[in-house]
Amino acid sequence: MTELRHYDVIVSPAITExxxxxxxxxxxxFNVDRYATKPEIKAAVEALxxxxxxxxxxxxxxxKVKRFRGTIGRQSDVKKAIVTLAEGxxxxxxxxL
Amino acid sequence: xQVTETLNSGLKRELKVVVPAKDMEARLAExxxxxxxxxxxxxxxPGKVPAQHLRRxxxxxxxxxxxxxxLAGTQSILTERGEKPAIQPEISMTEDEKEADKxxxxxADFEFSMSYEVIPPIELKDFSDIKITRQxxxxxxxxxxxxxxxxxxxxxxxxxxxxxxxxxxKVKIDYLGKIDGEAFDGGAAEDSEVVIGMNQFIAGFEEQxxxxxxxDESTIKVTFPEEYAAAHxxxxxxxxxxxxxxxxxxxxxEINDETAQQLGLESADKLREIxxxxxxxxxxxxxxxxxxxxxxxxxxxxYKFEAPSKLVEAEFENIWNQVTRDLEAAGxxxxxxxxxxxxxxxxxxxxxxxRVRLGLVLSxxxxxxxxxxxDEEMQRALIESIRRYPPHQQQEIYEFYRQNPQAMANIRAxxxxxxxxxxxLAEIAVTDEKVSRxxxxxxxxxxxxxxxxxxxxxxPKKxxxPKKxxxxxxxxxx
Numbered sequence: 001m002t003e004l005r006h007y008d009v010i011v012s013p014a015i016t017e018x019x020x021x022x023x024x025x026x027x028x029x030f031n032v033d034r035y036a037t038k039p040e041i042k043a044a045v046e047a048l049x050x051x052x053x054x055x056x057x058x059x060x061x062x063x064k065v066k067r068f069r070g071t072i073g074r075q076s077d078v079k080k081a082i083v084t085l086a087e088g089x090x091x092x093x094x095x096x097l
Numbered sequence: 098x099q100v101t102e103t104l105n106s107g108l109k110r111e112l113k114v115v116v117p118a119k120d121m122e123a124r125l126a127e128x129x130x131x132x133x134x135x136x137x138x139x140x141x142x143p144g145k146v147p148a149q150h151l152r153r154x155x156x157x158x159x160x161x162x163x164x165x166x167x168l169a170g171t172q173s174i175l176t177e178r179g180e181k182p183a184i185q186p187e188i189s190m191t192e193d194e195k196e197a198d199k200x201x202x203x204x205a206d207f208e209f210s211m212s213y214e215v216i217p218p219i220e221l222k223d224f225s226d227i228k229i230t231r232q233x234x235x236x237x238x239x240x241x242x243x244x245x246x247x248x249x250x251x252x253x254x255x256x257x258x259x260x261x262x263x264x265x266x267k268v269k270i271d272y273l274g275k276i277d278g279e280a281f282d283g284g285a286a287e288d289s290e291v292v293i294g295m296n297q298f299i300a301g302f303e304e305q306x307x308x309x310x311x312x313d314e315s316t317i318k319v320t321f322p323e324e325y326a327a328a329h330x331x332x333x334x335x336x337x338x339x340x341x342x343x344x345x346x347x348x349x350x351e352i353n354d355e356t357a358q359q360l361g362l363e364s365a366d367k368l369r370e371i372x373x374x375x376x377x378x379x380x381x382x383x384x385x386x387x388x389x390x391x392x393x394x395x396x397x398x399x400y401k402f403e404a405p406s407k408l409v410e411a412e413f414e415n416i417w418n419q420v421t422r423d424l425e426a427a428g429x430x431x432x433x434x435x436x437x438x439x440x441x442x443x444x445x446x447x448x449x450x451x452r453v454r455l456g457l458v459l460s461x462x463x464x465x466x467x468x469x470x471x472d473e474e475m476q477r478a479l480i481e482s483i484r485r486y487p488p489h490q491q492q493e494i495y496e497f498y499r500q501n502p503q504a505m506a507n508i509r510a511x512x513x514x515x516x517x518x519x520x521x522l523a524e525i526a527v528t529d530e531k532v533s534r535x536x537x538x539x540x541x542x543x544x545x546x547x548x549x550x551x552x553x554x555x556x557p558k559k560x561x562x563p564k565k566x567x568x569x570x571x572x573x574x575x
Contacts, residue, residue, distance in 0.1 A: 016140030020147050 006044035009036045014080060022082060028091050032058070032081045041081045045091075052086035100174055109214055114174065116167060116207040121160065121200075125152075128159045160201045171211055186213035214405040216457060229391035230528045233384055236376045244372045255345040261308050262344045267292045268306050269343040276335045284335070288342065299325075302337070313341045389518050392525070396458050397451055404453040413449035420445065463517040470512045478508050 011031040013019075019029035032041055038056040045053050059082075063075030085091070104111035129151055134144040138154065168188055175186070190197070190209045199205040255267045262268050268291050274284025293303045305317045317337045325331040420441070462468075479498055483491050498504045 014140070015150065017142065017145050019140075020150070 005040075006047050009033050009040050009044040010048065025084070026087065026090070027082050027084045030081050030083065032079050034060070034077060034079050036079065036081075038081075041083065045083050049091045051089040051091060053083055054086045055084040057082045057084075103210065104212070109212070111210060111212040112174070113208065113210045114171075118206050121163060121207055124163045124166075125156065125160055128163065129155065132159070157201045164200070164207060167207065168209070174211075175213075186211040214407050216405060229388055229395065229525065231384060231388045231391075234380045236373060236380060240376060241369055241373045244376060245369055248368070248372060255347055257343060257345045260344070261310055262293060262306055262341070263346070264293050264307060265347055267345045267347065268309070268341060269345075270306070271340040271342065273338045274335050275338070276330070276333050281330065281335070284337070306339070306341075309339070309341045309344070311341055311344050313339075315339045315341075388522065392518060392521055393455055396455060400454060400458050402454065404450050404457070408453045409446075409450050412453050413446055416445045416449055417442070459514055459517045462521065463513060466517070466520050468513065468516045468520055470509055470516065474512055475505070475509060478512055479505075482508060 009032055011033060014029040014031050016029075022029055028045075030041075030045070036044075038058060041056050041058070042053045045051065045056075059080050061078045061080060063077050066073045066075060101113045101115075102110065103113050129148065132155060133146065133148070133151060136146060136151065136155070137143050138146050138150070141150075171186060171188065188209055188211045200207050258266075270289055270291060271287045272285065272289065273280060275281070276284075291298065291303060291306060293306055299319050299321060301319045302317060305315075305319075309315060315338075317339055318334065319337065320334045321330045321332060323332045479495070483494050483498075486494055498508070
């Protein structure tokens with residue numbers, strides 16, 4: 001897999017209350033590509049941040065149906081990955097890439 | 098906060114202020130703490146934002162606020178030092194962006210330097226040393242009578258007479274003016290009433306009407322003066338064809354109750370009273386002006402100190418602009434005034450310094466004596482100054498003054514000055530001296546020439562503000 005593909009896999013870090021809580025367990029939360037697989041995510045995180053990943057859990061948050069002036073629209077689905085890092089490794093999300 | 102003095106020469110001061118990064122940090126933390134429960138960030142319920150994240154988002158902008166706060170608080174530094182700055186201190190910070198960034202992120206000490214000039218401490222001396230002679234003039238009955246006559250003149254009636262016109266008569270004429278045989282603009286009129294001897298027409302015109310009868314036709318030759326208002330006529334010779342329609346002689350003037358009533362007053366005595374009041378007021382003002390000048394001269398003598406150069410500069414700019422504008426408006430150059438630009442500059446420089454010095458002394462005296470300008474007086478002066486504008490602008494100008502403390506200060510300044518002078522007049526030794534009318538008036542003119550300072554003093558300042566108002570209005574209009 002090329003380096004470029006890694007950047008496509010990981011969309012952005014998710015900075016929320018919940019992700020802050022997760023960080024206490026040495027876990028980091030990312031928004032990832034809708035069709036990325038767990039091994040892809042693992043490889044991307046390891047390559048881009050230079051850390052060791054012990055596990056990846058994913059979830060798809062379905063987009064809500066929104067009505068605007070009678071027309072029905074739908075927000076896009078978002079896939080999130082909760083990445084567990086090996087002990088001693090950490091990612092400073094603030095610094096970015 | 099560490100303050101070190103880097104320059105102290107004469108009135109100039111320069112301070113270097115260092116605020117350690119730790120202090121900045123503490124202030125920033127305080128602010129963040131304050132904002133913690135209020136901000137609404139995506140992904141977090143209010144009040145649940147971790148401090149670290151909050152700092153990342155708001156840290157820099159808050160730090161900038163802290164910096165501004167510190168700069169705004171520089172006044173207290175000066176008060177601590179017991180110095181009064183003559184002008185707003187100039188503050189300079191690092192120009193380097195990287196360094197500024199470091200300060201904002203709380204890694205470096207915040208440093209800035211401020212330069213300013215102090216108002217020299219003025220030690221007030223005993224005023225009782227100052228002695229002035231106040232020239233007083235009592236208005237005589239004859240003068241009142243004369244003035245009354247002049248006032249009553251406007252109510253004079255005329256009676257048609259036959260025969261030749263004499264000095265003082267009113268003549269009704271048609272006239273047609275020609276230059277080189279051609280009629281010119283504004284040179285013709287019908288049924289124009291001319292009172293001979295009132296000098297309302299070109300010199301020589303009225304005199305040549307003497308001796309004409311009703312029905313007479315004649316030609317009058319006059320030369321327009323060199324400085325006539327209409328440029329195309331100035332200095333030209335003109336002929337006027339005159340047709341006399343009517344000659345009337347003035348009725349005998351008597352100052353009695355009847356004439357007074359024509360002027361809208363109850364009786365002749367009342368008229369005299371009013372006229373006397375006006376005259377006294379007029380002379381009283383001159384007396385006061387002269388007394389004031391003497392006081393200022395005395396103060397100028399008594400207080401010799403170095404005036405803050407920035408203030409002097411500003412004042413000089415003020416005067417200079419005014420002067421050059423006046424000259425331009427009059428279409429004259431410095432050569433016409435028998436002086437060169439350098440000389441004039443020097444002269445006005447001295448003037449500016451004197452004004453600044455006197456201004457400082459007066460304000461100090463006023464402060465010591467607790468002279469205050471009340472709101473009511475301010476209001477009155479404000480209305481007074483507004484009244485000089487056309488009615489439809491008055492409201493806007495009033496608003497301008499209300500919203501602009503600087504403009505209000507301009508109105509306040511002369512009031513304050515007058516009050517201080519009042520205070521001084523009571524403190525110092527004043528000897529009254531009776532003088533004749535000529536002495537009072539003549540002397541005055543000499544002095545105004547020698548020192549154009551006083552007269553101008555109030556004028557340019559007052560003028561400046563309304564002009565701003567006008568300019569401002571223009572902007573809004575467009």
